[in-house]
Amino acid sequence: MIGIIDYDAGNIKSVEKALDYLGEKSMVTRDPQELLAADKVILPGVGSFGDAMENLKKYGLVPVIKKIVGDQIPFLGICLGLQLLFESSEESPGVEGLGILKGKVLRIPAEKDLKIPHMGWNSLHLQNQGRLFAGIPQETYVYFVHSYYLQAEDPSIVKATTWYGTQIHASVEQGNVFACQFHPEKSSHWGLKILENFARLDRRDA
Numbered sequence: 755m756i757g758i759i760d761y762d763a764g765n766i767k768s769v770e771k772a773l774d775y776l777g778e779k780s781m782v783t784r785d786p787q788e789l790l791a792a793d794k795v796i797l798p799g800v801g802s803f804g805d806a807m808e809n810l811k812k813y814g815l816v817p818v819i820k821k822i823v824g825d826q827i828p829f830l831g832i833c834l835g836l837q838l839l840f841e842s843s844e845e846s847p848g849v850e851g852l853g854i855l856k857g858k859v860l861r862i863p864a865e866k867d868l869k870i871p872h873m874g875w876n877s878l879h880l881q882n883q884g885r886l887f888a889g890i891p892q893e894t895y896v897y898f899v900h901s902y903y904l905q906a907e908d909p910s911i912v913k914a915t916t917w918y919g920t921q922i923h924a925s926v927e928q929g930n931v932f933a934c935q936f937h938p939e940k941s942s943h944w945g946l947k948i949l950e951n952f953a954r955l956d957r958r959d960a
Contacts, residue, residue, distance in 0.1 A: 755779050755780065755781060755791075755792050755793055756773055756778055756779065756780040756781075756792060756793065756794045756795070756796060756953065757780070757781055757783060757788060757789045757791075757792030757794070757795045757796070758770055758773075758780055758781065758782045758783070758795075758796050758798065759783075759784065759789065759795065759796065759797045759798075759815060759819070760782045760783055760784045761784060761799075761806065761809040761810050761813055761815055762809050763798065763799035763800065763801055763806055763809065763834060764799065764800040764801055765798045765799060765800045765832070765833065765937070765939075766782055766798050766799075768798075768937075768939045768940060769796060769798045769832065769939045770782055771939070772938070772939035772945075772946060772949055773949065773953070775946065776946060776949060776950055776953060778949075778953045780796075784813045784815060786814065786815075786818045789818055789822060790818065790821060790822060790825070790827075792827065793827070793828075793956070794827060794828040794829070794830070794952065794953065794955065795819075795822050795827055795828070795829050795830070796829075796830045796831075796832065796835070796952075797819065797829070797830070797831045797832070797835035797838065797839075798832045798833065798834075798835050798939075799832065799833055799834035799835045799838070800833055800834055800899065801834055802845060802846065803834065803837055803838065803843040803845045803846040803849060803851070803859070803902070804845065804846030804849045806834055806838055807838065807846070807849050807850070807851065807852075810838070810852075816852065819852060819854075820852070820854070823854055823930065823931055826929070826930045827930060828930050828932065828952065828955045828956070829930055829931050829932065830932045830933065830934070830952050831931075831932070831933035831934070832933070832934055832937060832938065832939070833899065833900060833934070833935060833936070833937055835933065836904060836925075836926070836933035836934060836935050837851070837859045837902060837904065837935075838851050838852050839851065839852050839854045839855045839931065839933055840852070840853070840854075840855050840856070840857045840858070840859055840904065840906075841853045841856065841857070841858075842858070842859065843859035843860075843902055844858075844859065844860050844861050844902065845859070845861070845901070845902050854931060855906065855911070855926065855928060855931065855933075856906070856907040856908065857904055857905055857906035857907045857908075857923070858904070858905045858907075859902050859903070859904055859905075860902060860903060860904075860905060861901060861902055861903075862900075862901055862902065862903055862918060862919055862920065862922075863919050863920055865919050868918070868919045870901050871899060871900055871901040872898050872899070872900055872901070872918045873898065873899050874897070874898065875895045875896065875897055875898075876895065876896065876898055876916040876917070876918060876924075876936075877893040877894065877895050877896075877916065878890075878892075878893065878894050878895075878896060878914040878915070878916055878924055878925070878936075879892070879893065879914065879915045879916065880892050880894075880913065880914050881912065881913060881914070881915070882910060882911075882912060882913050883913075884913025884914060884925060884927055885927060885932070885951065885955065886913065886925060886927065886932055886934070886948050886951050886952055887913060887914065887925075887948065887951070888951050889947060889951070890944055890947060890948065890951075891944075894944045895941075895944075896924075896934075896936040896937070896938065896941040896944065896945055896948075897936055897937050897940045897941045897942075897945070898916070898918070898924075898935065898936045898937070899937065900935060903918075903920070903922040903923070903935065904922065904923040904924075904926070904935060905923060906923045906926055908928075911926045911927060911928045912925070912926055913925045913926060913927050914934075916936075922935065923935070924936055932952060934948070
């Protein structure tokens, strides 16, 4: 069973539908015991970094997420869910993130003819043997929707990058923690393959 964390953020239903299409059982919940009993957990999300952190605190989910990670349960952050795993974001100055991973979340630099938010398909440069990308071709296109991007502190955890006015760390892995800035659930065949790779992990793999 895959637990999908419900904290009033967008994009939860599309993740649930993608997992259902893959034949994976999932539950959308904010109940700590259900999440801690899940085989894997996903933190999806679109919206504001500050509002999301406020909701995670309101529902008592911050210690739950940290326990899930500490218990070595495979954990996947998607889009805003990736950003929340880090310490802070320029979107919400003074708001602390989960701090599970180290790095900066920065606004995509404004340039002529560069639309922000970044909405659309970009290719991935795969590196460092990411387990989510087993069987995924180099330069596969995936779907992004975001105005802020990650610069991870430790380059070894970066498993995919893309370019949109600057180099963007598009996916990271560290231990049992996985995260994608793009939306695998909206990225057609290869996006579903990435979700399938996550769903097939167990704690021994993480």
